[in-house]
Amino acid sequence: MGERSEIETKLFDVRDFDLPKDDYGQALKDQFPEWRDAIIHADGLVIVTPEYNHGYPGILKSVLDLLLKEYIHKAVALVGVSAGPFGGTRVVEACLPMVRELGLAVTFTDLNFSSIKDKFDENGKLLDEAYEKRAKDFLDEIVWMSGALRWARKNLPSKHHQ
Numbered sequence: 223m224g225e226r227s228e229i230e231t232k233l234f235d236v237r238d239f240d241l242p243k244d245d246y247g248q249a250l251k252d253q254f255p256e257w258r259d260a261i262i263h264a265d266g267l268v269i270v271t272p273e274y275n276h277g278y279p280g281i282l283k284s285v286l287d288l289l290l291k292e293y294i295h296k297a298v299a300l301v302g303v304s305a306g307p308f309g310g311t312r313v314v315e316a317c318l319p320m321v322r323e324l325g326l327a328v329t330f331t332d333l334n335f336s337s338i339k340d341k342f343d344e345n346g347k348l349l350d351e352a353y354e355k356r357a358k359d360f361l362d363e364i365v366w367m368s369g370a371l372r373w374a375r376k377n378l379p380s381k382h383h384q
């Protein structure tokens with residue numbers, strides 16, 4: 223994403239969020255202003271998630287639960303990562319009802335990384351060239367959706383917009 227001039231990115235790793243054990247959702251959002259302000263500024267979101275027992279990790283859900291109205295009518299694209307052969311297809315499916323409830327509009331081009339430990343070398347370099355085209359198609363779609371929804375939020379008033 224960093225190589226594409228039309229995409230301004232900001233990377234968040236959910237491990238860096240020092241969340242309390244109990245779930246307070248939006249009540250905690252001002253404790254994470256960098257995340258809050260990035261989502262307010264963003265037109266789209268790319269979620270990269272490992273598959274844990276066919277679902278998403280609880281920490282990812284806790285981070286997403288910090289906000290709500292800030293996501294509405296913005297785009298989201300999903301990247302599934304798994305140790306097994308199915309490339310996180312099940313965790314991507316599990317995310318759909320959850321991101322919909324957040325008000326996000328999901329793209330129909332996912333990116334799936336199966337057998338993840340064989341896909342990158344020790345320096346994080348991608349070993350499978352087939353992903354070049356898949357990543358291009360994936361990014362083209364999230365860029366289109368983000369732009370279309372940015373236009374719509376600006377030009378088509380909704381009671382859900384801030």
Ligand SMILES: Cc1cc2nc3c(=O)[nH]c(=O)nc-3n(C[C@H](O)[C@H](O)[C@H](O)COP(=O)(O)O)c2cc1C
Nearest residue numbers: 272273274275276277303304305306307308310338
């Ligand atoms: C608790 C747990 C459950 C997992 N469940 C699955 C699974 O259902 N399907 C699968 O393909 N891989 C599964 N894996 C392997 C993870 O998908 C793989 O380790 C992950 O993509 C890399 O993330 P990690 O760095 O958190 O391990 C599981 C791993 C853990 C720790």
